[in-house]
Amino acid sequence: MNNVLDDLDFQILVHLQKDGRKSFTEIADDLKVSVGTVRNRYNLLIKNKTLTIIGRVDPEKIGFNAYAHIFISVRPADQINTVAEKIARLPEVSFLAMISGGYDLEVNVMCRNNEHLIQLMNDKIHKIKGVFETSTNMYFRVLKIAQPALNLVKESLSYSPKI
Amino acid sequence: MNNVLDDLDFQILVHLQKDGRKSFTEIADDLKVSVGTVRNRYNLLIKNKTLTIIGRVDPEKIGFNAYAHIFISVRPADQINTVAEKIARLPEVSFLAMISGGYDLEVNVMCRNNEHLIQLMNDKIHKIKGVFETSTNMYFRVLKIAQPALNLVKESLSYSPKI
Amino acid sequence: MNNVLDDLDFQILVHLQKDGRKSFTEIADDLKVSVGTVRNRYNLLIKNKTLTIIGRVDPEKIGFNAYAHIFISVRPADQINTVAEKIARLPEVSFLAMISGGYDLEVNVMCRNNEHLIQLMNDKIHKIKGVFETSTNMYFRVLKIAQPALNLVKESLSYSPKI
Amino acid sequence: MNNVLDDLDFQILVHLQKDGRKSFTEIADDLKVSVGTVRNRYNLLIKNKTLTIIGRVDPEKIGFNAYAHIFISVRPADQINTVAEKIARLPEVSFLAMISGGYDLEVNVMCRNNEHLIQLMNDKIHKIKGVFETSTNMYFRVLKIAQPALNLVKESLSYSPKI
Amino acid sequence: MNNVLDDLDFQILVHLQKDGRKSFTEIADDLKVSVGTVRNRYNLLIKNKTLTIIGRVDPEKIGFNAYAHIFISVRPADQINTVAEKIARLPEVSFLAMISGGYDLEVNVMCRNNEHLIQLMNDKIHKIKGVFETSTNMYFRVLKIAQPALNLVKESLSYSPKI
Amino acid sequence: MNNVLDDLDFQILVHLQKDGRKSFTEIADDLKVSVGTVRNRYNLLIKNKTLTIIGRVDPEKIGFNAYAHIFISVRPADQINTVAEKIARLPEVSFLAMISGGYDLEVNVMCRNNEHLIQLMNDKIHKIKGVFETSTNMYFRVLKIAQPALNLVKESLSYSPKI
C-alpha cells in the first residue's frame, strides 16, 4: 500500500495537487532537493498511478447543464460486473462505483440538458440487460470538488512510532 | 456561458484533459497553430476557470480506505447555506452538492478507515447545527472517475447554425 | 353538485373544452338550439365556476426549463392550512393539493432553470414556517395535459334512470 | 425557443391567460396597437402552439370525485415509451410525465369514485405490459391550479442587457 | 345506497350495535313502536346485509398470540383478483382489502404464535402465484375495535334539507 | 389464558360466531347438553369478555364512503400512551393498535367522504400533541372481514397430550 510513499513523496504530491503544471525546478527549490530527485519521484508516482495530472474542465462553463446522480439496482444481481462495464463505457458517465445500501451502483452523468439526460436513460442505460431499477436525482448546485487532503493521512501516521 | 469557447478552445481542452502537463509546443504542433496562440488561449481558460490543471492523487494508494457517500437533510431547511459552508470546510469532504429528491445535500468523504469515518460523523458533521438526518453508504469499489467527454457538447452545437 | 347540469350543458362544455373561442353561433348550429340559449347556458356555467375559459401557455415555449414536483411535510401538522396559503401565493406554483400518503402537500412549480428552482426552494419554500421536509423531482418530459373526458361521467349517469 | 416572443407577445399572452375569450378589440385598445396586429400575433401564437384557448371544466362540479396521483415503474425500463403511449390514451388520464426519482412516470387520473379508480387500476393500467409497480395517492383537496406567471420569465430577461 | 334507511332504522341499528342479543321487546319499548315493526325492520336490515349479528371472540383470550399486519404487492399486477381470492380463503385471514399507496393488498392474520405465522407466510402466502413482495408487522397491543359511530352519518344528513 | 376454555366452550363460540342471535335451545340441541348449561357457559364467556355479541353494520350501506388506514409516528415517542388514548376517543376510529415497524400506531377510520377525512386529519388528529407524522391510505375495496377461525387454535391443541 502506502509503504512506498515517504515524506518527500507527500510533499511533491501536495505541490502538484493544487497546480499540476508547477515546474520541477520550483518544487525542488521549495523542498531543498535536486531537480533530478523531484523528476525521479514524479516519474515513479505517475508510473504506479498514485498521481495523474489532468486538466479539469468546469462542466457548466462548457455547456453541461444537467448533472445527475443515478442509483442502479442490478437483477439478477450476479450481472453486476457486466452491467458496470457497459455503464463505464458511456461517455456521459463521470463517476461509477459499487456502493453499500439498497442499490448496487452509483453513477454520475453529465448531460447537456434534461432532454439529453432522459434520452441517455431511456435509450442507453435502461437498455442495458440487468439494469432493473434506477433512481435519478439532479445536482442543483455543486459547492465543492476537492482532492483528498493529504495531511489527513500523514496525521494518522504520526500515531505509529516508526514507518 | 459557452459563447467564448470556439473550436480551438475545445481542441486545447481535449489535449489537456488527459495529460495536464502536455507542453504547449506539442499541442501547437498538433493543432497547426503557433505556440503563442496556445499559450494565450490556455491563459484565458485558466483565468476564467474553465480549466484547472490538478495532480489527482489516488486515495487508496495513499491510505484512504473508507470512502463514503453521505446524504444530509437540513432542518430547519432554511439553514442549508450555513450548513453547506461548514461542511465544505471539512478537509475530508471531496464533493458537496445540493441535490433533488428527499435529501438536501450530497457529500463524499475520504477517511483513513471506518473509525476515522465514525469520528468524522459523530464529532464533526452531527455537531453542525442544522444537520438533522444523515444516511451514509460506503463506496466498495470505484470503477470510473472521468472528465466530461467534450465531444458530447460539440455534437449538440452542430444543431445550432451559427455560434 | 351536478344536478344543475343537463345534457345540453354537457354538449356545450364538450365544444368549449377543445376550442375556448368557438363562437356561440357555431355551437348553437351544431346543437340545433338558439344562440341565446347557448349564451345563457354559457353565462351560468361561467358564473358557477363550472367552466373557465383560459389561454393556456406552453411553459417550455416561453422559457420555463425547470418544471418540478415537490412533496411537502408540514410539522407541526396542524399548520397545514397556513403553509398551504403561503405556498399558493408563490407565482411559480402551478398546482397545489392536499394528498394521501406520507406527505401532506403536493406542489408543482415552473422555474426558468435549476438555479431559479434552488433559489425558490432555499429562499422561499424552506423559509415558510411549518415546512418540515421536502422531496423534489424534475419533470423530464410532459407527455399529456388534458381536460377531464366528460363522457366518463355521462356514461355513469346512464346507470341512474332520471336526473 | 423564446427568441420569437417580444414584449407585445407577452402582453397579449397575459391578457388571454386570464380570459381566453377577451375580444381582440379590447386587447388592442389596452396595448395601443391595431386590432390586426393583435390578430396576427394571436394567430402565430396559436399556430406554433405557444398558446391554446381551452374551456377548463371544474372536475368536482361535474362529478369526478376520485382524483388520484399515480407513480409508475416500468420494467423492463426500455418499454417506457410504449407504456407511456398506452397510458396517454386512457381518457381518465389528465396529466402524464417522465420524472426523476425512483419511479419512471407520474400520472394524474380523474375518476367518478373509488370504485371507478380501482377498476381503472386493475382492468386498464395493470394490464399494460411493462407496468411493474404503481403507487397511488388521492388528492383530498385541490388548492391551486394556475398558469405559469409570465413575469417570472420577463423578470429574468431584464438581467441580460440585450436580446 | 342509504336512501332505504330512515331514522327508525338508525335507532334500531344503534341498539343492536352494542348488544346484538337485545330483545325486540326492549327495543320496541325504547323507541315507542310495536314489536312487529322492529322485527320487520330487523329482518330487512339482515336481508340486505346492512346488519349482521355476530359473536365476536377475543383472539388473545382463546390463544391467538401473533396478530400481524401484512402488505402485499402483486406482480404482474393484473393477477390481483386471483391472488385476493386465494388469500381470502385462508382461515387465518381476518381482514383483506385493496388499498392505495405502494402496495396492492392489506391483510390481517391471526396466528397462534410466531412459528405459526412464519409457516403461514412461507408455506401458504408466498406459495400463491402472483404474491411478489410482502411486508409484515406485528400488532403489539390492540387498543380499540369499534363499530362505525352511526351518528357521524346522521350528523351529515342534517345538512341536506329533506331525506 | 385459555385454560378456562374446554371443548364445550369452543363449540358454543363456533355457534355464536356466525349467528349471534342463535337461541340457546338450538345450541343445546345441537351439542346434546341442557339449555341451562349453554346459558351458564354463555354468561361466563360474556362476563370474562371472551365473547361479545354485536350487530355489525356495513359501513358502505349506511354512507361511509371514505374508509382509510393511517400510520402515526409519535414524537417524542414517550407520549405514545397519551396520544393513543386521545385517538381512541375519536368516533371515526374503528381500529387502533401499537405496531412493529417504522411507525408507532395503526389507525383505521371511517368517514363519510374525502372532505370529512381531510377535516378529521387536519382538525382532530394533527392537532393532538405528539402526533408527529402520518401516512394515510384509502381502502378501495374491502374483500373480507372475518372472525378468527377457532379450529386453528384447537388444531394446535391436539399437539399437547391432555388439556
Next chain:
Amino acid sequence: MNNVLDDLDFQILVHLQKDGRKSFTEIADDLKVSVGTVRNRYNLLIKNKTLTIIGRVDPEKIGFNAYAHIFISVRPADQINTVAEKIARLPEVSFLAMISGGYDLEVNVMCRNNEHLIQLMNDKIHKIKGVFETSTNMYFRVLKIAQPALNLVKESLSYSPKI
C-alpha cells in the same frame, strides 16, 4: 419449554454465562450443593442445548475489519428455505434469521475488508438463486454483545404463583 429449569439450573447458568471455564467446585461452593449435583445439572443443560460453552473470539483483534449487516429479499418468496440453507453454509456468516418487515432474511457477515465483502456479495450471495434484493450496511463500531440477562425471565416467573 422452561418447565425443566428450576432455580438451581438458573443459578448455574448465571455462573457459567460470564466465565465458561469456572470450575464445578467453585460453583458448588457458592450454591451450597455438591459438585456432583452441579456436574449432573451441567451435563443435562449441555445435552438439551440450553447451554453451550464457547470461546468467543474478538473479530477485530484477529483481522476482520469489515463487519456488515445484510437484508435479503427472496423471490419467488417460496424459495426462502433453500436460500437460507445456502447462506447458512457461508463461513463469513455469523448470524442468520427470518425477520418481519419488508425483507425476508437478516444476515451478519464478517470479512477481512471491503474488498472481501464485495467479493462475498458478488461472487457468493448474489449468485444464490432466489436472492432478489440485498441491502448492505456496515457496522462502524460494536458497543455491546451480551448474553440474555437471565433474571429477566425469573422476574416474570414471580408473577405466576406456582410453577
Next chain:
Amino acid sequence: MNNVLDDLDFQILVHLQKDGRKSFTEIADDLKVSVGTVRNRYNLLIKNKTLTIIGRVDPEKIGFNAYAHIFISVRPADQINTVAEKIARLPEVSFLAMISGGYDLEVNVMCRNNEHLIQLMNDKIHKIKGVFETSTNMYFRVLKIAQPALNLVKESLSYSPKI
C-alpha cells in the same frame, strides 16, 4: 492488531471456539506443544481480550419468546454517544452497534413476549432523551449464530509473503 497472533494462537483459538471447556492437556496433545505453553498463550489471549470463554444460553429454551431488531435514529445526532451508553445498560439488549445507512444505531433485544417488548419500547427506550425514531422488527426464526471462521483470516494472510 493481529501482529501478536502467530499460528499457534490461531490453533488454540480454533480448539476453544467450539468447546470452551476443552482441557489444556487435550489441546496441548493435539498441537504437540507443552501444557504450559497452551496455558501461557491462553492467559495472554484472555488478558488482551482476543478470547472470552462464555456459557451461551439458548434464549428460547429459557423463555425469551420475543427477540427483536430495532433501528434507532438519534436527534440531535450529536447525542449518539450518550444515547448509546444508556441503551447498552438495558439488560434486554444483547447487541448494540453504530451502523451505516439511514439509522444511527442497531439494537437487538430479547424479551419474554410482545407485551414485555412494547413495555421496553414505551417505558425505557422511548424515554431516553435523544431517541428520535425507532423501527422494530421481530426475528421469527434464528437459523445460525456462529463465531467468525478463523481460517478466513489465515487464508488471506497467505497472500502476504512474510509475516
